[in-house]
Each structure stands twice: as C-alpha cells, then as structure tokens.
Amino acid sequence: MPQAPLPSGSDAEPTEPLRTIVKDQRLDAAQAWLERYPPHVIADELARMDAVDAGVAFRLLHKDRALDVFEELKPVNQQQILEGLRDRSFLDLVEGMEPDNRARMLKEAPAKVVKRVLAGLSPNERRMTSALLGYPDGSVGRFMTPETVALAQDLTxxxxxxxxxxxxxxxxxxxxxxxxxxxxxxxxxxxxxxxxxxxxxxxxxxxxxxxxxxxxxxxxxxxxxxxxxxxxxxxxxxxxxxxxxxxxxxxxxxxxxxxxxxxxxxxxxAGAAPWAGHYMAATVWQLARYRALWLSLLLVAATLTVGVTQAFEATLEQVAALALFIPMLIGAGGNAGAQAATACVRALAVGEVRGSDLLKVIWRECRVGLVLGALLAALGLVVGTVFVSADIALVVGITLVLICGWAATIGGAMPLLAKRLRIDPAVVSAPMVTTLVDATGLIIYFLTAKAVLGV
Amino acid sequence: MPQAPLPSGSDAEPTEPLRTIVKDQRLDAAQAWLERYPPHVIADELARMDAVDAGVAFRLLHKDRALDVFEELKPVNQQQILEGLRDRSFLDLVEGMEPDNRARMLKEAPAKVVKRVLAGLSPNERRMTSALLGYPDGSVGRFMTPETVALAQDLTxxxxxxxxxxxxxxxxxxxxxxxxxxxxxxxxxxxxxxxxxxxxxxxxxxxxxxxxxxxxxxxxxxxxxxxxxxxxxxxxxxxxxxxxxxxxxxxxxxxxxxxxxxxxxxxxxAGAAPWAGHYMAATVWQLARYRALWLSLLLVAATLTVGVTQAFEATLEQVAALALFIPMLIGAGGNAGAQAATACVRALAVGEVRGSDLLKVIWRECRVGLVLGALLAALGLVVGTVFVSADIALVVGITLVLICGWAATIGGAMPLLAKRLRIDPAVVSAPMVTTLVDATGLIIYFLTAKAVLGV
Incomplete structure (x- = not known):
C-alpha cells in the first residue's frame, strides 16, 4: 500500500485540479478523479469551485460516497450543493446526515431550504434535528450527537x-x-x-x-x-x-x-470579521466586506493622530527633525502593544489566564514593556545620533522606553478588560491596540521633546 | 451528580487557588484541595506556581493520581517537578508515563535528567523511548504511541x-x-x-x-x-x-x-518567538526575551522610514501639513496589510491555500486592497478637508487607495512566498508587513504629494 500515491501529509496535492477538468467538461476524467481521491480531498476541491461546477462534480459522485463527501463540506457549501439537487438525491443526503451536521447546515440555510429539508425527513430524524436546533447557537447542544448507547446501572x-x-x-x-x-x-x-x-x-x-x-x-x-x-x-x-x-x-x-x-x-x-467559508471560494467583494468595517473604524480612530500632531504643530515647526522619527516610534509602540495583546488573547483562549488576573497581567506586561523599551532605546540612541543629533537621539530614546511600557500595558490590559465585560477578547485586535497606541504615543513623544529640548 | 461543583465549562475556577494555600503552608487544606479537583485542573494550577511550591504540592498528591496529573503537565513543568523528587517516586512516574509523553519530556530536559531517566527505566520502556527519540523533532514519530494491537490478516x-x-x-x-x-x-x-x-x-x-x-x-x-x-x-x-x-x-x-x-x-x-511554557509561569525576563529579537529587528527595519522621510524633507518643509497625516496613512496601510497577511497565513495553515496559488492570491488581494482603499479614500477626503484643505485631502485620498492596494498585495504574497521558500509562513507577521508597508507607504505618499501639489 505505501507505494500508492499518498493521501498523507498536508502538501499532497492532486496533479490536475478537478476544477479544470470540470470546466473543460471532461466528465469521464472527472469521474476517474473522484474515484481516486478520499472524501476530504474531494470536499476541499469542491469548496474551491464555483457553485455551478461544484454541483456538476458532486452529481458525478457514486451514491455511496456522496454522503461521506457531503459531510466533510462546510455548511455554506453544503447548502449550495443541495440547491442543485433533485428530490430523490436531496432526500437521501439529508436523511443520511448525522443529526448534528444537519442542524448546523440548516442554521445557515434560507427558510425555503429548511422547510424542504424538514418536510422530507423521517419523523425520528426530524425530531432529533428540531431538538438540536432548540439549543442556542454556538452551544455544545448544537454539536452533540443525540444518538448514544446509554447503559442502565446494574448490568454485567x-x-x-x-x-x-x-x-x-x-x-x-x-x-x-x-x-x-x-x-x-x-x-x-x-x-x-x-x-x-x-x-x-x-x-x-x-x-x-x-x-x-x-x-x-x-x-x-x-x-x-x-x-x-x-x-x-x-x-x-x-x-x-x-x-x-x-x-x-x-x-x-x-x-x-x-x-x-x-x-x-x-x-x-487582524481586525477582520470572521466568516465560515473557504478563502479561495470567497469573492473579492466578500473579502472586502469582512475587512471594511474595522478598517474604516480604525481610520476614523486614527484621525486622533492628526489632531494630536496638529496640536503640537508649533513644536514640530520649531524642530522639524522630530517628524523624521514619527513612523519609527509609533511603529515600535504598535509592535510592542500587539505582542502583548496577542499573547494575552491566546493565553485567555487556552485558559492560561483568566479575567481575574487583570492586575497581575498589567504589572507583568508593564515591566516587560519597560525592559523591551530600554533595549530599543539603546538602538534608538544610535539611530537618532546618526540621522540628526545627540539631543534628538535622547528624545527618541526616552520616548521608546515610555511608549513600549505604555503599549505593553495597554495591550495586556485590554483583552482582560474585554473578557470581564463579556466581550470576546479576540476583538482586541493588534490593529486596535496599534491605533490606540499611535495617538497616545505621539503625545508622549511631543511632551518628551518639549521637556528635553525646552521648546 | 450535576448538583456537585462543576468541572465543566472554561470559567469554572477554584474558589481559593492552591498556590495561596501552599504559600501559607496549610498542607491539610492543600491535600483536601488536591482531592477535590480533577487532574487537568490540578495540572493547570501547578503550572501557575513557582517550581518549589509546585514540587511541594505535587508531593502531597495521592500516588495513584500523581501520574494522571503529571501527564497533563507541559514538558517544562514535568522537568521541574522531576528534579525535586527522590529516586523511588521519580522512577515510578517515569516508568508509568506513556512512551510518547516521556520522549517529549526528555527532549527538553538537560542531559543529566535524560541519563537518570533512561538508566531507571525497564528495558522494554527504554527501548521504546529511544526509538521515539530517534525520529526528527516535530515529526509524528515523536508523538505516536508504539504500543498498538496489530492484527494478522486472516483472523475471524x-x-x-x-x-x-x-x-x-x-x-x-x-x-x-x-x-x-x-x-x-x-x-x-x-x-x-x-x-x-x-x-x-x-x-x-x-x-x-x-x-x-x-x-x-x-x-x-x-x-x-x-x-x-x-x-x-x-x-x-x-x-x-x-x-x-x-x-x-x-x-x-x-x-x-x-x-x-x-x-x-x-x-x-505578532512578531514574538513561540515557546512551550505557561503564560502566567513565565518570568518578566522570559517574556521580554521571546519578544526582543523581532522587536529589535523591526526597529532597525523602521529606520528605513527615517531615511525616506529625510529624503523628502524638502517637500515636508514646503508643505508642513503633510506631516499631520503620516501616522494615519501608514497606520491604514499597515492594517490593510496585516488583514491580508493574517488571512493568508491561516488559510495556508488549515490547507485552504497552497504555495501554488501565489499568483491567484496576489490578484485577489490586490483587488480587495483597492476596493478597501477606495472606501477609506472617501473617509480620508473628509478628514483631510476638515483638518487642512481640499488639495491636501486629495493627496490623502489618492495615497489611501494606492497604499491599501499595495499593502494587501504584499500581505497576501509574503506568506505564500515564505511557504514556497520552505519558511514557516507564520513568521510573516503582522508587524513585519506593517513595518515594510510603512517605509514604502511613505514613498507613495510623498510622490503623490509632489505630483498633485506640484512641489
């Protein structure tokens, strides 16, 4: 067996993709392709095709493999396939699905499809599906199998x-x-x-x-x-x-x-809305839509930086060289904040950190940020001196310490605050922390410059 | 049973943490605590304690539960515990572990511990452990169990x-x-x-x-x-x-x-080195160390922005108001690039995208970026006009379209290029894309300004 082409390994990629074969209407070749690969490879390929071609390919599947492939698809793809099927194959598929997979597919389907599915089910399957749909979205009730073998207590x-x-x-x-x-x-x-x-x-x-x-x-x-x-x-x-x-x-x-x-x-x-589909199957408009809201909100929030810079315009005119370091300084703050935020969001997700650890996390991240800031300051002193002068370099160095300490504190605190407010900590995205740190970082920079340079 | 305090759910948190009980040396209370919670809760609590206290608590565990708890710990914590144990309990633990868990622990242990462990094992367990250690780090050979029940082909x-x-x-x-x-x-x-x-x-x-x-x-x-x-x-x-x-x-x-x-x-x-430990158990120095390298590299890369800004200093002096929008523009570019990079890294990780999709991904992300850029440009025109003037607003708007298109293209292309070069695509971090886009974005901005304003 190990001589055969391997399904194993993530890089095992079919030589000619099914989508080209179907596009060329070579149906015999498509059928041969479908017989050669295991259900999960077929499902992945179908998810990359447009709805019409995927439907054509699906109907070429042998009846006994169709269900296996179908259960591997994401709900959004399942629904597309179903819409193109005639009554008999439609009902066979839907009746054969595991109740929990069926419930999840129905949740995303339009009312018309839900009605058609429920009407076609046997009474027992319909009862189980309705029961699962009765549990809240995202609850374990939606994902469990109701078909268990329960035992009485007193058996041998x-x-x-x-x-x-x-x-x-x-x-x-x-x-x-x-x-x-x-x-x-x-x-x-x-x-x-x-x-x-x-x-x-x-x-x-x-x-x-x-x-x-x-x-x-x-x-x-x-x-x-x-x-x-x-x-x-x-x-x-x-x-x-x-x-x-x-x-x-x-x-x-x-x-x-x-x-x-x-x-x-x-x-x-990354400041994008999550969605359930396949990256390659999404249209450009869909991808843009999932990212547009946050990107716009962040741009509006970033006008704060315009306001802050304007407020310090006099300082900037007196010492024009200060403008040179703005991107580098707010970049460093953003990076330090993003590192802290990402670490804390993940630690919350896997259960290493809890909402009640807020103060402890703030205290650790603040110190981590100051340590990192001191390291960057050493580099900043060199950069500042090389490009401009020692006094500007001093401003850059001090700013780096303060910005990194502040950014890491904010980055660590925000996910835990979100958790306490019962908001998904993951919405505290790196871009959100970065944008917040940008405006406050500029204030730190200009105030430091005024203090050190006496302008 | 469901009346009992629940181990279920991620937020079920012990009322008084074991670490305070052990710190106060209330050993009876500690023992009661250890009897009350399931192994995975105990393991999580041990991971949050310092090495000495964790060792004390571990030695209070009933012998028959010690192994269950031990196998739930991460290798780094297992090793700390082992170092504090006397020979008999040390050998019982090590002999009782699953071979694959043992191999993974040994991989991270100092040579002294490895020697002590291998010397203490029964010949059969030693043979299995050595075999697993013979497979490359990160390979499935390191994670498999060699103890299987294999069947001959011709049985009933x-x-x-x-x-x-x-x-x-x-x-x-x-x-x-x-x-x-x-x-x-x-x-x-x-x-x-x-x-x-x-x-x-x-x-x-x-x-x-x-x-x-x-x-x-x-x-x-x-x-x-x-x-x-x-x-x-x-x-x-x-x-x-x-x-x-x-x-x-x-x-x-x-x-x-x-x-x-x-x-x-x-x-x-997020531009940090990955590590195997528990967030709350890491010291401030450890956390700083995991982040320091990337943060420093990014700062050095960011000196490009200083150079670019200096190269356009004449433009900036002629139109001082251009400085106001620098943070907002490079922020937007960084965000758009980070969104694209994160989407592509994840799609690669779960197998939705492959290295061979490079050109397709570039073409999609470029269009997505331009669409998003056009949206942001509309907002940018308003912001620019409000804060300064219509001609500056036009520069800001055009720059947003170009920067977003460019950033999304780069963000989408880099992970796939990394994959093709057999580098882990995840090292194409949001901060890396952001820093790269910062410098090139400034060039786009200043060139646009020169063209539109004729300076």
Whole structure:
C-alpha cells in the first residue's frame, strides 16, 4: 500500500485540479478523479469551485460516497450543493446526515431550504434535528450527537455488550457509553475498552467512571472542546438542566470547533470579521466586506493622530527633525502593544489566564514593556545620533522606553478588560491596540521633546 | 451528580487557588484541595506556581493520581517537578508515563535528567523511548504511541477479539486496530466498533478498511494532525520508510499538536518567538526575551522610514501639513496589510491555500486592497478637508487607495512566498508587513504629494 500515491501529509496535492477538468467538461476524467481521491480531498476541491461546477462534480459522485463527501463540506457549501439537487438525491443526503451536521447546515440555510429539508425527513430524524436546533447557537447542544448507547446501572459486561450490539449500529460512537439511572440522569460513563478487556460476568458498576467530565447542553461548544483537550476524553456526555443525558460531544466535532474558534480569533486579531467559508471560494467583494468595517473604524480612530500632531504643530515647526522619527516610534509602540495583546488573547483562549488576573497581567506586561523599551532605546540612541543629533537621539530614546511600557500595558490590559465585560477578547485586535497606541504615543513623544529640548 | 461543583465549562475556577494555600503552608487544606479537583485542573494550577511550591504540592498528591496529573503537565513543568523528587517516586512516574509523553519530556530536559531517566527505566520502556527519540523533532514519530494491537490478516472476529483481550491492556488505544502482513507492513485498519457489532465468525477481512489514511513516521506532526481533522479518524497509523507499522498517532495528541501549532502561529504573527511554557509561569525576563529579537529587528527595519522621510524633507518643509497625516496613512496601510497577511497565513495553515496559488492570491488581494482603499479614500477626503484643505485631502485620498492596494498585495504574497521558500509562513507577521508597508507607504505618499501639489 505505501507505494500508492499518498493521501498523507498536508502538501499532497492532486496533479490536475478537478476544477479544470470540470470546466473543460471532461466528465469521464472527472469521474476517474473522484474515484481516486478520499472524501476530504474531494470536499476541499469542491469548496474551491464555483457553485455551478461544484454541483456538476458532486452529481458525478457514486451514491455511496456522496454522503461521506457531503459531510466533510462546510455548511455554506453544503447548502449550495443541495440547491442543485433533485428530490430523490436531496432526500437521501439529508436523511443520511448525522443529526448534528444537519442542524448546523440548516442554521445557515434560507427558510425555503429548511422547510424542504424538514418536510422530507423521517419523523425520528426530524425530531432529533428540531431538538438540536432548540439549543442556542454556538452551544455544545448544537454539536452533540443525540444518538448514544446509554447503559442502565446494574448490568454485567455481557448484558452491556448485548445492548451495544443491539443499539450500536445507529450511534455515531460506541466507545463512550454513558450510564444513566431510571430517570435518564447521567451517573457515570464506561469505556467500551473496559467492556472488551474484562470478563463477561464483571458488573459494569466495577468499571464505571463515576465522576466524568461533562457539559450542560447550553455550555459554549468552544469551552466544552477545550475541556476535552484537557481531559483527553474521546466523548463528553452532555446533559440538560435536570442532569438528564441528551447526547455526546464527540472528539472529531471538538477538533472542528477548536479549529474554527482559532480561525475566528485569528481573523478578529487582524481586525477582520470572521466568516465560515473557504478563502479561495470567497469573492473579492466578500473579502472586502469582512475587512471594511474595522478598517474604516480604525481610520476614523486614527484621525486622533492628526489632531494630536496638529496640536503640537508649533513644536514640530520649531524642530522639524522630530517628524523624521514619527513612523519609527509609533511603529515600535504598535509592535510592542500587539505582542502583548496577542499573547494575552491566546493565553485567555487556552485558559492560561483568566479575567481575574487583570492586575497581575498589567504589572507583568508593564515591566516587560519597560525592559523591551530600554533595549530599543539603546538602538534608538544610535539611530537618532546618526540621522540628526545627540539631543534628538535622547528624545527618541526616552520616548521608546515610555511608549513600549505604555503599549505593553495597554495591550495586556485590554483583552482582560474585554473578557470581564463579556466581550470576546479576540476583538482586541493588534490593529486596535496599534491605533490606540499611535495617538497616545505621539503625545508622549511631543511632551518628551518639549521637556528635553525646552521648546 | 450535576448538583456537585462543576468541572465543566472554561470559567469554572477554584474558589481559593492552591498556590495561596501552599504559600501559607496549610498542607491539610492543600491535600483536601488536591482531592477535590480533577487532574487537568490540578495540572493547570501547578503550572501557575513557582517550581518549589509546585514540587511541594505535587508531593502531597495521592500516588495513584500523581501520574494522571503529571501527564497533563507541559514538558517544562514535568522537568521541574522531576528534579525535586527522590529516586523511588521519580522512577515510578517515569516508568508509568506513556512512551510518547516521556520522549517529549526528555527532549527538553538537560542531559543529566535524560541519563537518570533512561538508566531507571525497564528495558522494554527504554527501548521504546529511544526509538521515539530517534525520529526528527516535530515529526509524528515523536508523538505516536508504539504500543498498538496489530492484527494478522486472516483472523475471524472471535480470534481478533481474543488478541485484543490479550494485548490490549498495555496499549494506549484499542479502538483502531492496524492490520499487518507477515512482514508487519500495514495493509489496513479495523475499528473495534466493527468487531463488537459483528458476529463472532465474521472474517476480519470483511471489516477491514483497506486504504486507510496514514502517515510516515518522519511526516510533520502538524500535517498529520490536520489530516486527522479532515478524515475524522480517531487514530492514524504511522509507518516507517518500508511501510511497516511503527505506531498510532492518537486524536488526543493530535488535538494538542493542533493547539500548540495554533499558539505558535499566533505568537509568530505578532512578531514574538513561540515557546512551550505557561503564560502566567513565565518570568518578566522570559517574556521580554521571546519578544526582543523581532522587536529589535523591526526597529532597525523602521529606520528605513527615517531615511525616506529625510529624503523628502524638502517637500515636508514646503508643505508642513503633510506631516499631520503620516501616522494615519501608514497606520491604514499597515492594517490593510496585516488583514491580508493574517488571512493568508491561516488559510495556508488549515490547507485552504497552497504555495501554488501565489499568483491567484496576489490578484485577489490586490483587488480587495483597492476596493478597501477606495472606501477609506472617501473617509480620508473628509478628514483631510476638515483638518487642512481640499488639495491636501486629495493627496490623502489618492495615497489611501494606492497604499491599501499595495499593502494587501504584499500581505497576501509574503506568506505564500515564505511557504514556497520552505519558511514557516507564520513568521510573516503582522508587524513585519506593517513595518515594510510603512517605509514604502511613505514613498507613495510623498510622490503623490509632489505630483498633485506640484512641489
């Protein structure tokens, strides 16, 4: 097998892309392509194509692979594909999907599609889908599988294995078996591994983990996913407000949730709106739209720098050389602030820092900033002396210490303040900190210049 | 159970932190605290304490929980704890660890510790650890578990289950069972689920997935982890250069790898060196050290802006008002460039964009930048007119269009160029793009001013 072309590794790239083949209407070649690659490679390729071509290619898929590919697509692409399908294949797909994938797709779909889907489902699937849609957006309830194999408390291993055999075929996973009491309240979990490795007459109660990690259905999916990363569990039981088992949050969904959350944080950090689609599938207008709001807000905020510079115009006219160092100084402040902000946003996201650490973080970042500022000041003294004169160099050096200390403090404090105000800390983007530090940094610069040069 | 204080949710924070209890030397209270919380919460708390206190607290742990807590710690913390332990508990811990966790810890440990550990291990554990350490740093070979339950090709379900029972206790997972030929070459995988759900006399060959995704042991762990996210596999078989099975890469390690890679990318994006420790456990000097190099390099690069401004000093003296808009213009350019760079770095990381998309990405980002620039120009015309005059406003507006188009192009191109040159695209940080755009943006600004104002 290892002689075959490798699906492994991130750089394994199909030689001729499917989109060119489909564009040229070489349908036999397209079919051969589709048979050759695994579902996730096909899904990635479909996501890069325009809606019409993706629909054409999808309809060429063998029926038994169509569902696998479909479940790998993002909701926005799933919806595009669905719109081009006739009733029979439409219903087969939708009925075959995992309930949680289906619920997430429906959330993004227009009302027309939702109606068509719900009308076509079997009563059981419809009931499960509606239940999932009842949980808040972004909650673990939306991402869990409701099809679990729950065990009663008083079984033997043999009886438990029989239950798994009877009910397991429909379940998304049988590796974590929640144990429930007569009121379906969660009392523990058993791993299938324990059932297989122990004697048939062992009481299940000997193998139960009685205080498993779990999530409330309304908990945020990201928090639940990060909890799973910490506990190394494959599946996290999800309970309703009464403590009754309602589903399992599986690790593959947790990985998707973490990756999506990280992508969202990254976009926010750069001052862009997060979105759910594929970069290469977005139009220029879409990309521009996701970035336009923040970019405009930041430009408006940056008019502060115009005002500040104007307020010190007299100083600037007296010592024209001061203008030379403006970009370098506010650049350094912006960078120091961005470093601190990014470190704190990430530390919050992975749980290393909490909102209550605010004062501690301010105190650390302030000192870090001053240390870095002192280092930059040494460089700044050289630059200033080379380009202009020693007294200007002194102004530049002192300003660098102050700006870096101030920028790191602000950069560290803002994400934690956001967290305390229940705003997503990731909106405290590097550009936001930079813009804020630009205006205040100019004030520091001009005041230092006035003090040192006596103008 | 759900009445109990919840380990669930990311904000569940212990009421009194263990570090204060240990600082006050209230050892009984510390012991009670340690019994109350699950291993991952204890590990997080230990990571926030200084080395001495963490050692004290760790030694208070019940022996049967110590290993669970220890395996949750990061290598740097594990090493600190180990240094404070006497021989017996030291050896118990090290012998009990999973081979892959042990290998990763040893990689970061000083030679003295490595020697002590290897000398104390049983021959079998020592052999496995040395084998893992033989794979390159960051490769999936370092993260896989070598203890797998491999099946021969010609078994029945009953025989396969017997093999699982016999060898499963030592294996990290029994849910994915690699199938190998007589030369131990990987020929497929069987899921334990299939064995449990099918009749005992079913031939395993009926249940085998014959073309599973897999990784070479020397593949990057991040690429393998992202592949698992796409294929939704719980475990990825790892083979050597001959195609022989050498281990399984488990999903919990894949999640850690993805999270660590994202944290690293985030740090790089902000122009800081990535590191493996806990934010709250780092000293001020450590934090400063991780950021100092880039900050200094960027400052040196920023002296370009001093040179550019000096070159246009005559223009600036003729029209002093031009100085007012310098921070705003280079800020806007930096922001537009950072947005584009961040989007492309992330798209590369999750596999939506490849190095071969360079020209396509340049063409899209250039247009996105011009669209955004036109939007900002409208705002810039207003700002310019309000603060100074219509002709300066025109200079500002034109400059915004050009700077944004240029910045987005550069921001989009640089990560892909880095990828093609086999440099980690994440080193193309927002600060790096910003600094580059600062100097070139000033040239655009002054040239535009000369052309429009005729100075």
């Amino acid at each position: 291993v043999e009886q438990a294995l029989r239950t798994v055999r009877r009910k397991g075929a429909d379940a998304e996973t049988v590796y974590t078996l929640p144990v429930v009491d007569s009121g379906r309240r969660l009392t523990g979990i058993v791993e299938l591994r324990e059932l297989v490795l122990n004697e048939l007459d062992t009481p299940v109660s000997d193998l139960v983990v009685t205080e498993p990690a779990y999530a409330w259905a309304t908990d945020s999916a990201e928090a639940a996913a990060r909890l799973m990363r910490e506990t190394n569990d494959l599946n996290l039981p999800v309970v309703d407000s009464e403590g009754r088992l309602v589903g399992l949050f599986t690790i593959d969904d947790a990985v998707e949730v973490i990756e999506a959350a990280d992508t969202e944080d990254v976009a926010r950090q | 379900v009953e025989q396969a289950l017997r093999t699982v029972r016999r060898k499963g206790a030592d294996a990290e997972t029994v849910y994915t069972l690699p199938v190998v030929d007589s030369g131990r070459r990987l020929t497929g995988i069987v899921e334990l689920r299939e064995l449990v759900l099918n009749e005992l006399d079913t031939p395993v060959s009926d249940l085998v997935v014959t073309e599973p995704a897999y990784a070479w042991a020397t593949d990057s762990a991040e690429a393998a982890a992202r592949l698992m996210r796409e294929t939704n596999d719980l475990n990825l078989p790892v083979v050597d250069s001959e195609g022989r099975l050498v281990g399984l890469f488990t999903i919990d390690d894949a999640v850690e790898v993805i999270e660590a890679a994202d944290t690293e990318d985030v740090a790089r994006q």
